Amino acid sequence: xxxxxxxxxxxxxxxxxxxxxxxxxxxxxxxxxxxxxxxxxxxxxxxxxxxxxxxxxxxxxxxxxxxxxxxxxxxxxxxxxxxxxxxxxxxxxxxxxxxxxxxxxxxxxxxxxxxxxxxxxxxxxxxxxxxxxxxxxxxxxxxxxxxxxxxxxxxxxxxxxxxxxxxxxxxxxxxxxxxxxxxxxxxxxxxxxxxxxxxxxxxxxxxxxxxxxxxxxxxxxxxxxxxxxxxxxxxxxxxxxxxxxxxxxxxxxxxxxxxxxxxxxxxxxxxxxxxxxxxxxxxxxxxxxxxxxxxxxxxxxxxxxxxxxxxxxxxxxxxxxxxxxxxxxxxxxxxxxxxxxxxxxxxxxxxxxxxxxxxxxxxxxxxxxxxxxxxxx
Numbered sequence: 001x002x003x004x005x006x007x008x009x010x011x012x013x014x015x016x017x018x019x020x021x022x023x024x025x026x027x028x029x030x031x032x033x034x035x036x037x038x039x040x041x042x043x044x045x046x047x048x049x050x051x052x053x054x055x056x057x058x059x060x061x062x063x064x065x066x067x068x069x070x071x072x073x074x075x076x077x078x079x080x081x082x083x084x085x086x087x088x089x090x091x092x093x094x095x096x097x098x099x100x101x102x103x104x105x106x107x108x109x110x111x112x113x114x115x116x117x118x119x120x121x122x123x124x125x126x127x128x129x130x131x132x133x134x135x136x137x138x139x140x141x142x143x144x145x146x147x148x149x150x151x152x153x154x155x156x157x158x159x160x161x162x163x164x165x166x167x168x169x170x171x172x173x174x175x176x177x178x179x180x181x182x183x184x185x186x187x188x189x190x191x192x193x194x195x196x197x198x199x200x201x202x203x204x205x206x207x208x209x210x211x212x213x214x215x216x217x218x219x220x221x222x223x224x225x226x227x228x229x230x231x232x233x234x235x236x237x238x239x240x241x242x243x244x245x246x247x248x249x250x251x252x253x254x255x256x257x258x259x260x261x262x263x264x265x266x267x268x269x270x271x272x273x274x275x276x277x278x279x280x281x282x283x284x285x286x287x288x289x290x291x292x293x294x295x296x297x298x299x300x301x302x303x304x305x306x307x308x309x310x311x312x313x314x315x316x317x318x319x320x321x322x323x324x325x326x327x328x329x330x331x332x333x334x335x336x337x338x339x340x341x342x343x344x345x346x347x348x349x350x351x352x353x354x355x356x357x358x359x360x361x362x363x364x365x366x367x368x369x370x371x372x373x374x375x376x377x
Contacts, residue, residue: 030130031059031060031061031129031130032127032128032129032130033051033056033059033127033128034125034127035072035125035127036049036050036051036125036126036127036128037049037050037122037124037125038050038071038115038120038122038124038125038126039103039122040115040120040122041105041107041115042113042115042244043209043242043244043245044105044107044244044245045107045108045111045112045113045114045115045244045245045246046096046105046106046107046108046113046114046115047105047106047107047114047115047118047120047126048101048102048103048104048105049069049103049104049105049106049126049128050103051103051104052102052103052104053097053101053103053104056097056104056128057097060130061082061128061130062082062133062134062137063082063083063084063097063137063140063144064081064082064083064134064135064136064137064138064139064140064141065081065082065130065131065132065133065134065135065136065137066079066080066081066082066130066131066132066133066135066136067080067082067095067128067129067130067131068080068128068129068131069095069106069126069127069128070126070127070129071118071120071124071125071126072124072125072126073118073119073120073124075118075119075120077093077106077114077118078131079131079132079135080093080094080095080106081094081095081135081136081139081140082094082095082096082097082136083095083096083097083136083139083140083143084096084097084098084099084140084144084146085098085099085143085144085145086098086107086109087139087140087143087144087328088109088139088328089109089328089332090109090110090111090328090329090332090336091108091109091110091111091248092108092109092111093106093107093108093109093111093114094106094107094109095128099146100186100187104128106126108246110245110246110247110248110279110332111246111248112246112249113244113246142320142321142324143321143324143325145307145310145311145313145321146311147310147311149187149188149189150188151188151192154309157192157195157196158196159309160189160192160309161179161180161189161192161193161196162178162179162180162189162276162277162278162306162309162310163177163178163179163180163192163193163196163197163277164177164178164179164302164305165177165200166178166285166288166289166302168289168292168294168295168298168299168301168302169289169290169292169293169294169295169298169351169376170292170293170376170377171288171289171292171294171375171376171377172375172376172377174200174269175268175269175270175374175375176268176269176270176272176285176288176375177197177200177202177269177270177271177272178271178272178273178277178281178285179193179196179197179271179273179277179281180193180273180275180276180277181193181207181209181210181273181274181275181276181277182194182197182205182226182228182229182271182273183207183210183215183218183219183224183226183229183233184209184210184214184218184275185218185221185223185224185226186275187275187276190218190224190225190226190229191225191226193226193229193273194225194226194227194228194229195228197228197229197271198228200269200271201269202232202269202270202271203232203237203266203267203268203269203270204232204237204238204239204262204263204266204267204268204269204270204271205229205232205233205237205238205239205270205271205273206239206241206259206262206263206270206271206272206273206284207238207239207240207241207273207274208241208242208243208255208259208272208273208274208280208281208284209241209242209243209273209274209275209280210240210242211240211242212240214242215233215238215240237266239258239259239262239266241255241258241259242255243255243274243280245279245280247280247283247333247336248336253361253362254361254362256284256287256358256361257358257361257362257363257367259272259284260358260363260367260368260371261363261367261371263371263374263375264367264370264371264373264374266374267374268374268375270374270375272284272285272288276306276310277306278306278310279329282303282306282329282330282333283333285302285303286299286303286330286333286334287337287354287357287358288371288375289302290334290337290350290351290353290354291351291354291355291358291368291371291372291376292351292372292375292376293351293376294350295350296334296345296346296347296348296350297346299330299334299350300326300330303326303329303330304322304325304326304330307322307325313325331345334350337350337353337354337357338350338353339353339357355368
């Protein structure tokens with residue numbers, strides 16, 4: 001009996017030592033979780049802190065709080081907003097609990113890789129401490145958006161798949177398309193996208209999100225059912241670019257050039273996609289649309305269809321959220337390629353700026369013209 005009591009006490013100590021500590025004191029700033037292992041997430045340039053979103057929130061953290069993250073190497077990220085989405089401006093940091101993520105994540109929105117600039121490695125840990133309760137709650141409430149992964153909650157397959165032709169500016173009719181992923185089924189959309197891709201007669205897919213290892217994993221999954229995409233893949237008509245979310249990164253710009261050169265070397269119609277067909281796809285399509293002479297308003301209208309498809313956010317239904325999303329995302333992208341704050345992007349000749357941007361990242365005039373020959377009239 002005495003042995004069993006001693007053994008139970010030892011087991012309890014070992015169990016508690018293995019669990020991240022949560023301290024909730026009388027003061028709000030005593031709330032913390034400690035010694036979370038870290039995982040590099042290179043696609044979006046972030047660092048997972050190994051506590052699930054539900055567990056983190058159950059400890060007492062709330063969306064809109066201000067938190068401080070301290071890594072075991074001494075690097076600190078102070079006064080971060082804790083949000084359920086990427087509700088900060090380009091280049092700003094946050095702690096994010098994006099729906100579907102395995103864990104909470106420290107990241108820079110469309111920015112540098114936290115893992116790299118914080119000097120992290122797999123042996124390190126992180127602690128999160130509440131700094132100020134509800135400091136960013138107004139931003140959270142104004143920005144909070146979610147979508148569903150059930151087909152029956154959408155009016156059509158195309159809306160569910162975020163699938164559409166991009167017919168703006170001088171783009172040839174029904175030559176350039178955009179959508180969610182036709183191969184990655186994490187949001188239950190791949191089979192629907194695949195059927196629409198087949199119906200549109202897509203001949204070349206530019207996949208901004210995936211590499212060979214990822215697509216092999218998708219194909220091996222029990223829920224994989226994308227036969228038309230598979231036929232394109234097996235015939236060398238799927239271009240895998242595996243781009244990060246940071247459109248300012250040198251690697252991102254190099255892969256833009258790779259993707260456009262691939263388009264010029266293949267017959268259309270073309271599909272551009274990432275995972276949701278929202279961010280990386282939004283940048284690539286904005287660039288191609290601008291290059292083909294689309295106006296600012298045409299860029300806006302096409303980009304914001306995605307937010308109508310997923311979230312039912314339109315200028316009429318929720319102007320505040322519409323304007324916030326537009327300015328935080330698309331306007332920042334356009335301003336990046338224009339690279340001159342004095343320019344009125346609503347009236348500027350964006351085709352000239354798009355060409356200059358492509359020349360600055362390594363393309364030639366001849367290569368740009370070859371792309372336009374494929375997609376524009």
